[in-house]
Amino acid sequence: MAFENLTSRIQTAMKTLSGKGKVSETDLDETLREIRLALLEADVNLKTARNFIKQVRDKALGAKVLEGLNPSEQVVKIVNDQLTAMMGEKAVPLNKSSKIPTVIMMAGLQGAGKTTTVAKLANRLKDENHARPLLIAADVYRPAAIEQLKSLGDQLSIPVFDEGVGENPRKIVEDGLKQARENKNDYVFIDTAGRLQIDQVLMQELKDIEKMAEPDEILLTVDAMTGQNATETARGFNDALGITGVVLTKLDGDTRGGAALSIREVTGKPIKFVGEGEKVTDLDVFYPDRMASRILGMGDVLSLIEKTQKDFDEKQASEQLQKLQENTFDFNDFLEQLKQIQNMGPMEDMLKMIPGMANNPAMAQAQIGPKDFSHMEAIVYSMTPGERVDPELLTPARRRRIAAGSGRPVVDVNRLIKQFKQMRQMMYKFTNGKGGLPAGMEDMLGGMDPSAMGVDPSQLGDLNAGGFPGLGGSGKGGLGGKVADFAMKRAFKKIKKAKKKRNKRHK
Amino acid sequence: MxxxxxxxxxxxxxxxxxxxxxxxxxxxxxxxxxxxxxxxxxxxxxxxxxxxxxxxxxxxxxxxxxxxxxxxxxxxxxxxxxTKTRSSFSEKFKMLMANFRAVDEDFFEELEETLIAADVGFEMALKISNELQDEVRLKNASSKKDVQNTIIEKLVNVYDQAGNGENNEMLFAEAGQPSVFLFVGVNGVGKTTTIGKMASFYKKQGKKVLLAAADTFRAGATEQLVEWAHRDQVDVVTGKEKSDPASVVFDGVKKSIDGHYDILFVDTAGRLQNNDNLMRELEKMKKIITRQLPNAPQEVLLVLDATTGQNALQQARLFKDSTDVTGLVLTKLDGTAKGGIVLAIRQELHLPVKWVGLGEKVDDLEPFNADEFVYGLFKDLI
Structure with missing residues (x-):
């Protein structure tokens, strides 16, 4: 996951402030110096980093937070606000033309991921908006670039327009647009060749295409691993073309992602999407506020909830909730839940969205891989139907049999059963309103009606408390606790707001 | 001297x-x-x-x-x-020196920032700046010229020492056996393009060259290598899309032995260094090569994009762990990239840069010459 190192560095920097009733100006400056170095190390542009620090400092001193209550928490808040502001406050949707087709043109350096992004974005529009996109293959320079786009188009059943490598890209785009108008395609993507922003001949070609196609959206594709050069690239393309948005790719690497922080500041253009993997579905909308919390290690509850909403079977979830309330949750349900959780993607990524989890030392030990899930499944599969329904049947002899059957040590079987029981107990207490969750979590969930949210809280509780060893209790004490508390409060507010909106809509 | x-x-x-x-x-x-x-x-x-x-x-x-x-x-x-790399590096430096007033804290802070802006890396920049602080005081340098010379001398020396014992010559197998070059790197750094260029380079030297398209994952990757093979007029071994890349590697090695080829280039799919499964796939490919040719691969070349920032170090570290990278290819140096990362890599990883990519055309690939590179960077400043 990107940003991880940045997160840990910034948290270390903030540590000097934590637990201090009073924060002196010297303390603040020391912390800010550390943050500045953390940003620079993450490849954030030099000027951007300098501005950032200056603004945080001015705000912290100007608002006299140092003299107020909880100064360290206030500083965290200011840093968070400033990070969000630097990345552009709100998510910006794709531009749309008033009459079809909406033309989207890609630009960027070689190897930034333009063609892959075209495929991902077209697929997203097709799935979510039932769009009928047309892809124009205008990269005539790189060998097999056209084949790449065509092959992706085949996989996704999206038509691709090409005229081979012998034609001038300007002509290809012109003809492609003509075909799009004839076929009434509502979106047209122009995949262009990678080029350097200082390559005048090729930049002229882009300008010509832009003049002719009048794209509604010019997306600059930038590799998230780019160093200090990112801003120069962005500026070069922006000056020549007037880009309308940025797509940040390869964010699934372990880059510290400084490019994300500086591009917006330098160009003033929003980051619209981020690419986070090699599958065609690995493209997400960029939410600056959520990214800021992730960078500060405050988790991203909203994305987690959205993810669970999208990937969780609502009906099944409510059935399970019912069962939990009646205390009839058994191993069969446990299996179901395991499967659903696995559907949501790598566990580590999910856990990191929970406030206070990103830098929890317990996380480092809790390596939950797909293997662990299959081990748990194997153990349950080795139980008889009777045992699955009634865990009380599981005598030591039966446990030995299950261990042999699943090829796991008896210890594992014992642990699973113990965890299952604990989990059931906790869920029972929780769903019947008797508490038992870690402090912050309770606050957050206390005020919301689970069914109205469409997510049952057991999922969150499950992720946080039950099921998995070493993960109980989000980071408490010290700064971790402060940040987590703050994040909880914020997330709670947001959830409340979302709920209000939802209720309004229902009325 | x-x-x-x-x-x-x-x-x-x-x-x-x-x-x-x-x-x-x-x-x-x-x-x-x-x-x-x-x-x-x-x-x-x-x-x-x-x-x-x-x-x-x-x-x-x-x-x-x-x-x-x-x-x-x-x-x-x-x-x-x-030219570009050099000018942006020396421009930054000239700017620093233009603002020079006295040797004080501020100056060294600015020096740190200049180095960081050149992608030299945070730790390296800090180290150089600290050492320089002592050195400048020791030499009692106060004039602009003296300070500048001290800084440049320091940078050159750091670069030189870190590179001690590094060999940026390519390694070949003994006569009668094919040399195997395995190319690894993250997505979009230019592995296939580099192979296309390098194959042409060795073809021109009269070597019998074979390419193996072991990137079966990315759409159009095989076609891309085949096109290069066609341009270079060399042979290529391919596999089906989405098939096990290791099988292509196996076929390639076998053909290179049976057909008495001099050099086999193995192109692999781009992978992010933190993806454990894909890194293990790479290990497997390497094992398959070694099983058939015990001394191969002679070279495992990590291809790095020169515009990459500090993540390049992380890439080098993790790829080195899984495949014993023997050298680096630095691509896209024709842009505005600052060559600073070369310094950082030398210092921290002791991996020799063997080639640099300077453009899109087939002959835009040059063997790396460490002295020439540093001369290019600092020429205007000495």
């Missing part, structure tokens, strides 16, 4: 010849549309003149010019290819 002294000596020699050298450069530069900022007005003119209907045609004539110019300046190709 230290590297710094050698560079300075060379600079002197060159200055003596400067007149003729300068004129030559100027003559060959004028018609070229792609060049440094000073030439821009001229560029626009030539652009409009050459604005003919076909862009392809323009490309061709351009490459002809390029070839012509390459022949003229064979010895100086490094420097010229790195």
């Amino acid at each position: 230290s590297l710094f002294d050698r560079l300075r000596g060379r600079k002197k020699d060159e200055e003596n010849e400067k007149k003729s050298f300068f004129n030559r450069v100027k003559d060959t530069f004028a018609p070229l549309p792609l060049d440094s900022e000073e030439d821009q007005p001229e560029n626009k003119l030539s652009l409009e003149e050459t604005k003919k209907p076909s862009a392809n045609k323009k490309k061709v004539s351009e490459s002809e010019e390029q070839v012509q110019y390459k022949e003229d300046l064979e010895a100086n190709s490094y420097e010229e290819g790195l």
Whole structure:
């Protein structure tokens, strides 16, 4: 996951402030110096980093937070606000033309991921908006670039327009647009060749295409691993073309992602999407506020909830909730839940969205891989139907049999059963309103009606408390606790707001 | 004699010849549309003149010019290819020195930032700046010139020492056996393009070259390598899309032995260094090569994008862990990338850069020459 190192560095920097009733100006400056170095190390542009620090400092001193209550928490808040502001406050949707087709043109350096992004974005529009996109293959320079786009188009059943490598890209785009108008395609993507922003001949070609196609959206594709050069690239393309948005790719690497922080500041253009993997579905909308919390290690509850909403079977979830309330949750349900959780993607990524989890030392030990899930499944599969329904049947002899059957040590079987029981107990207490969750979590969930949210809280509780060893209790004490508390409060507010909106809509 | 002294000596020699050298450069530069900022007005003119209907045609004539110019300046190709990198590096430095007032805290902070902006890396920048602080005091340098010299000398020495014992020659198998070069790297750094260029380089030396397209994952990757094979007129081994890349590697090695090839290039799919499963796949490929040819692969080349920032170090570290990388190829150095990362990699990982990619054309790949590179970077500053 990107940003991880940045997160840990910034948290270390903030540590000097934590637990201090009073924060002196010297303390603040020391912390800010550390943050500045953390940003620079993450490849954030030099000027951007300098501005950032200056603004945080001015705000912290100007608002006299140092003299107020909880100064360290206030500083965290200011840093968070400033990070969000630097990345552009709100998510910006794709531009749309008033009459079809909406033309989207890609630009960027070689190897930034333009063609892959075209495929991902077209697929997203097709799935979510039932769009009928047309892809124009205008990269005539790189060998097999056209084949790449065509092959992706085949996989996704999206038509691709090409005229081979012998034609001038300007002509290809012109003809492609003509075909799009004839076929009434509502979106047209122009995949262009990678080029350097200082390559005048090729930049002229882009300008010509832009003049002719009048794209509604010019997306600059930038590799998230780019160093200090990112801003120069962005500026070069922006000056020549007037880009309308940025797509940040390869964010699934372990880059510290400084490019994300500086591009917006330098160009003033929003980051619209981020690419986070090699599958065609690995493209997400960029939410600056959520990214800021992730960078500060405050988790991203909203994305987690959205993810669970999208990937969780609502009906099944409510059935399970019912069962939990009646205390009839058994191993069969446990299996179901395991499967659903696995559907949501790598566990580590999910856990990191929970406030206070990103830098929890317990996380480092809790390596939950797909293997662990299959081990748990194997153990349950080795139980008889009777045992699955009634865990009380599981005598030591039966446990030995299950261990042999699943090829796991008896210890594992014992642990699973113990965890299952604990989990059931906790869920029972929780769903019947008797508490038992870690402090912050309770606050957050206390005020919301689970069914109205469409997510049952057991999922969150499950992720946080039950099921998995070493993960109980989000980071408490010290700064971790402060940040987590703050994040909880914020997330709670947001959830409340979302709920209000939802209720309004229902009325 | 230290590297710094050698560079300075060379600079002197060159200055003596400067007149003729300068004129030559100027003559060959004028018609070229792609060049440094000073030439821009001229560029626009030539652009409009050459604005003919076909862009392809323009490309061709351009490459002809390029070839012509390459022949003229064979010895100086490094420097010229790195014009951009060099100028942005030395510009930053000149700016720093222009603001120079006194040797104080502020100055060293600015020096730190200049180094960071050149992608030298945070720790390296801090280290150099700290050491310089002592050195400047020790030498009692106070004039602008003295300070500048001390800094440059320090940078050159750091670069030189870190590179001690590094060998940037390519390694080959003993006669009668194919040499295997395995290419690894993250997505989009230019692995396939580098192979295309390098295959042509060795083909021209009379070697019998075979390519293996073991990137079965990315759409169009195999076609891309096949196209390069076609251009270079060398043979290529391919597999089905989405098939196990290790099987392509196996076929490639087998064919290279049976067909008595001199060099086998293995292209692999781009992978992010933190993806454990894909890194293990790479290990497997390497194992398959070693099983058939115990001394192979002779080279595991990690391809790095020069525009990458500090993540390049992380890439080098993790790829080194899984496949014992033997050398680096630095691509896309023709842009505005700061070469600073070369310093950081040398210092921290002791991996020799063996090749640099300087453009999109087939002969835009050069064996890396460490002295030439550093000379290119600092020439204007010594």
